[in-house]
Amino acid sequence: xxxxxxxxxxxxxxxxVVWYIGxxxxxxxxxxxxxxxxxxxxxxxxxxxxxxxMLMGLGTNAFGNVTGEDQSVPESLRALKARHVIFQNxxxxxxxxxxxxxxxxxxxxxxxxCLKGRWDxxxxxxxxxxxxxxxxxxxxxxxxxAPYSSPAAGSKR
Numbered sequence: 001x002x003x004x005x006x007x008x009x010x011x012x013x014x015x016x017v018v019w020y021i022g023x024x025x026x027x028x029x030x031x032x033x034x035x036x037x038x039x040x041x042x043x044x045x046x047x048x049x050x051x052x053x054m055l056m057g058l059g060t061n062a063f064g065n066v067t068g069e070d071q072s073v074p075e076s077l078r079a080l081k082a083r084h085v086i087f088q089n090x091x092x093x094x095x096x097x098x099x100x101x102x103x104x105x106x107x108x109x110x111x112x113x114c115l116k117g118r119w120d121x122x123x124x125x126x127x128x129x130x131x132x133x134x135x136x137x138x139x140x141x142x143x144x145x146a147p148y149s150s151p152a153a154g155s156k157r
Contacts, residue, residue, distance in 0.1 A: 034096055035103055038123050043076070044133040048121040050074040051092045051107035052137065054085075062087050068094065080105075102126055110134060 041047060053074055066073060068082030077085065082094040082104060091108040103125045110118040119137055123130045 031097060031101070031103075035125075038080075038096070038103070038105060039130065039132075041132060044121055045135060046076050047080070047105070048107060048119065048133055048135045050076040051094075051105075051121065052119065052135065055087065055090070055092055055107070058087055063089065100126075105132070 054077070065084050065086040068080070068085055069078060070085070071078075073085050077094065080094060080096075082096050083098065084093075084095045086093040086095060091106060093104060093106045095102060095104040097103050103123075106120075106122045106124050106129070108120055108122065110120050117137065118134045120134045121132045123132055
């Protein structure tokens with residue numbers, strides 16, 4: 001009887017350990033898959049234009065964040081399934097992972113002349129960033145996406 005209880009305990013502990021390790025493996029595989037997806041976007045110009053549209057709707061001196069699923073975020077950005085969409089004055093960050101391993105997309109001015117010059121969509125990680133595409137702010141006229149309706153620009157959400 002004691003041997004069968006011991007075997008059951010060993011089997012249960014083994015199953016728990018395998019489940020725990022397996023869940024971490026799946027987590028890291030999902031992160032790797034998302035990183036690869038972001039580095040190889042099939043429509044980076046559409047994503048950059050959606051970021052531009054959202055920034056235009058926020059106005060100047062906006063600071064805050066919304067979840068990536070928020071209905072006020074343009075559909076092409078929501079489809080990426082970011083955890084957070086963070087806006088800070090003249091840049092927009094789509095963050096997909098946090099903690100000790102941040103990565104995502106950043107839409108930011110290429111230089112200091114942000115409303116007239118080139119803007120970059122950049123993939124970023126903790127210690128490096130990789131440009132994906134650039135758009136000229138004035139080449140696009142009015143945004144093609146519905147304007148972002150600010151949830152009270154200037155406040156955190």
